[in-house]
Amino acid sequence: MSSVEVRNLVKKYGDFTAVRDASFRAETGSLISILGPSGCGKTTTLRAIAGFETATSGDILLDDKPVNDIPPWRRNIGIVFQSYALFPFMTVADNVGYGLKMRKMDRDQIARKTDDALNRVGLPDSHLKYPRQLSGGQRQRVALARALVIEPAVMLLDEPLSALDAKLRDEMRFELKRIQRQSGVTTLLVTHDQEEAFTLSDQIVVMNNAVVKQVGSPREIWDNPNCAFVADFIGIENILPAERTTNGVRIAGHDFAALSDAAPGSDIMAAFRSSDLELAGDEAGQFAGQVVGEAYTGNYNVYQVQTGLSEAPIILKTGKSQRLSGTINLKLAPDRIKILERD
Amino acid sequence: MLSATQRNWALSLPAFVIVGLLAVVPAVMMLASAFTSPDIEGFTLANFEKLWNSKLAFQAFWRTIRVAIIVTLITIVLGYPLAIGFLRAGPRMQSILLPMLVFPLMVSVVVRAYGWIVVLSPSGIFNQVLLGLGIVASPVDLLYSETAVILGESQLLLPYMVLSLMASLQKAESNLEEASMSLGANPVTTFFRIVIPISVPGLLTGTLLVFALALTAFATPLLLGGGRAPLLTTLIYSFAFTTFDWSAAAAVGLVLVILALAFVWLQRWVGQKVMKSYE
Structure with a gap:
């Protein structure tokens, strides 16, 4: 050996x-x-x-x-x-x-x-x-x-x-x-x-x-995938172009708090798993979206949600008992946003 | 209405009639004439007795077997490197090599025999080179000999061996050789322990084809061996068309058929023994 x-x-x-x-x-x-x-x-x-x-x-x-x-x-x-x-x-x-x-x-x-x-x-x-x-x-x-x-x-x-x-x-x-x-x-x-x-x-x-x-x-x-390719390959559904700010990231004009040591102003990719998105309920979320597609996969419900963050809908996963429709409010915890190098 | 079986028989009847008339009837007639003689009433073994006592026929018999065996061995020895080289060549190279391999099959046997005459004759290329290099003082007599027949037939039949070997080598996974090497066998050991055994089915097919074709070859031995090195096939020809002894020709023909069948049987017997672990 x-x-x-x-x-x-x-x-x-x-x-x-x-x-x-x-x-x-x-x-x-x-x-x-x-x-x-x-x-x-x-x-x-x-x-x-x-x-x-x-x-x-x-x-x-x-x-x-x-x-x-x-x-x-x-x-x-x-x-x-x-x-x-x-x-x-x-x-x-x-x-x-x-x-x-x-x-x-x-x-x-x-x-x-x-x-x-x-x-x-x-x-x-x-x-x-x-x-x-x-x-x-x-x-x-x-x-x-x-x-x-x-x-x-x-x-x-x-x-x-x-x-x-x-x-x-x-x-x-x-x-x-x-x-x-x-x-x-x-x-x-x-x-x-x-x-x-x-x-x-x-x-x-x-x-x-x-x-x-x-x-x-x-x-x-x-x-901690280090680039968009790895993130995508290991199955992180939502990977969006973003810009680094002093205490977080800016995705299509929306500011999010995030943990990162990349230099502010640099172009990066922000990624989050479909299961890491949280529903904000009636209290104000960080961004709103419209449910445009849904699929049942047994243990989960998977939704396509059209938001202001990107042209294509983002993917959201919920438990099987939780069904969504219409306009929903969403939020993202700072530690759930992964900062990736652009390939 | 005819039943399906009856209809099938009815449809294949013309084919049976043609094959029967063209193949079976002459074969039976030949068989019968081998056992008859113009001098004797009824059936007789006189023709075979005559062959048995003929030195020429005996020589032709052994020469036929010897030539077929040597030709088969030559095509095996030359066939392996060619088949392996072909399979290892890139796709572009293969598209050049394949026609080169198959093209000789499209040229008449007679034309190729004449090609060998040009090469081997006393004033031919081969002797010119030998004389030029001072290796021999006077031209070597190669034409109309057993050697010439063996050379000609080997070249003629090599493609059959190469194609048979290629078919079985191609089927083997390319990783087998790498697996063998990773387990500690160098390329030479790998060739003898893996490549050769893998190619056995192709080798058996190729041997059957080449041996049977060498046994029954006619034009090449006639043109390159002439009267000096008769084989069974050329012996049949000279009995039938030189001395017009059709019964003797039929008897030699029967000997040739038996020889060929014996070989087919041997090949199948070996095949069944060896192939047990392949199927």
């Missing part, structure tokens, strides 16, 4: 830059996610760590030692591909034992370690089956066992849950975390699913357009 660090990684294909100056670090034994939409450079970063892509510039460090010149087959990295990439003509046991065979271990040792790895992933008696005879979830367990059994310095997971159906996905999420914690292997996961990243990770690296936008714990990113 090792720490992993990506330092100023740049990857170019001709004129196209897939990764631009990416830096982050995963401590030994931790689970870090690279989160971003497709084409953001997250998979390229993962492949560079595995050694399948050579960095145009920058370094990949395992345990603080650069590994740029070490080929993939000597890096000791376990990978679980999105498609699992199990060898179709080998049995489950042969798949798992492949890496041990490459390490020239003797038969008994391979058999013992294979048994152990398959037990760990909860597949104790599928040794002689072929991958095609397994379900999606079982294939993934085999892929995990195959990556773990070599006791890799780092385990890389490429969209590990995306090929599974919703129910199995929830189950495997817990399994993945349990297996990672038990083996204690440093793990880097690439995903476009923010829920997956938030529930599994110690640290999240948010990427967009080849650039690392933010690095932080799930809580830090949830509470």
Whole structure:
């Protein structure tokens, strides 16, 4: 097990830059996610760590030692591909034992370690089956066992849950975390699913357009996204252009108190969650709006409210028993307004 | 009204009649004539006895098998790098390479054999180069030999092997090789342990195609092997059109058919053994 660090990684294909100056670090034994939409450079970063892509510039460090010149087959990295990439003509046991065979271990040792790895992933008696005879979830367990059994310095997971159906996905999420914690292997996961990243990770690296936008714990990113992209990506519904004032923000001429250390007068984005808007009742709110759309989502009612803050309606969420219509007064607590850099 | 089954039979009847007349009847007649002789009443094994005692026929028999095996091996050895190189090439390169790969199939076999004659003849390009470089003192006699037949057929049949291998390699996930390397196998080990096994279905198809076509090739052995290196096919030709011994020709034909069927059976047997873990 090792720490992993990506330092100023740049990857170019001709004129196209897939990764631009990416830096982050995963401590030994931790689970870090690279989160971003497709084409953001997250998979390229993962492949560079595995050694399948050579960095145009920058370094990949395992345990603080650069590994740029070490080929993939000597890096000791376990990978679980999105498609699992199990060898179709080998049995489950042969798949798992492949890496041990490459390490020239003797038969008994391979058999013992294979048994152990398959037990760990909860597949104790599928040794002689072929991958095609397994379900999606079982294939993934085999892929995990195959990556773990070599006791890799780092385990890389490429969209590990995306090929599974919703129910199995929830189950495997817990399994993945349990297996990672038990083996204690440093793990880097690439995903476009923010829920997956938030529930599994110690640290999240948010990427967009080849650039690392933010690095932080799930809580830090949830509470303090640093730019409009991250805010939008983690599902903050209302993101509006604003201007910084001495003690708050001004959105389309309306002044709001807010907590921030940005310089007054600078152009920023102000963001707030649909669930952080409060109804002001009959007492004067900070702004008024007209309900123009509503939707029921089971636990919540979601409303589109036309206000003076923006041309498009803002989104408001209420409890399921609270129904709104007509003109309503709204207010926003100062600590609920997030100040973001403009992208 | 006819039932559905009856209608289906009625509709396919003309096809059956044509196939029957054009394929089955001549085949049966050939089979029958292999067991007859103008000198003897009724059926006889005299034709086969004659073949059995003929040195020429024996040589042709073994040469046919030898040529087919060597040609198959050559196309396998050359086919892998070509198939892999093709699949690794970018889309633009592939659009240039594909016609180059398939184009030879559109050129007449005879034309290609003449191409080899130009290359291999005593005054041909190959000998010119050897003489020019001082490697040989007098032209090497390559034309009308087994070597010439093997060269010609290998070039002729290579596309079949490449296309078969490509079909199975293409189906394999590209990540399999990376998975193998991440588990500690270098590219050479990965090739032998992952790429080759993955391509086995294509290899079996390609081997069947190339071997069967090499076994039954006629124009190439006739033009490049001539009378000096007869194969079973050219032997049939010379029996039928030089000595007009149609019964002997039929007997050789039957031997060739049995040889081809035996190979198909062998290929299927190997296939079933190996393919168990693939389906």
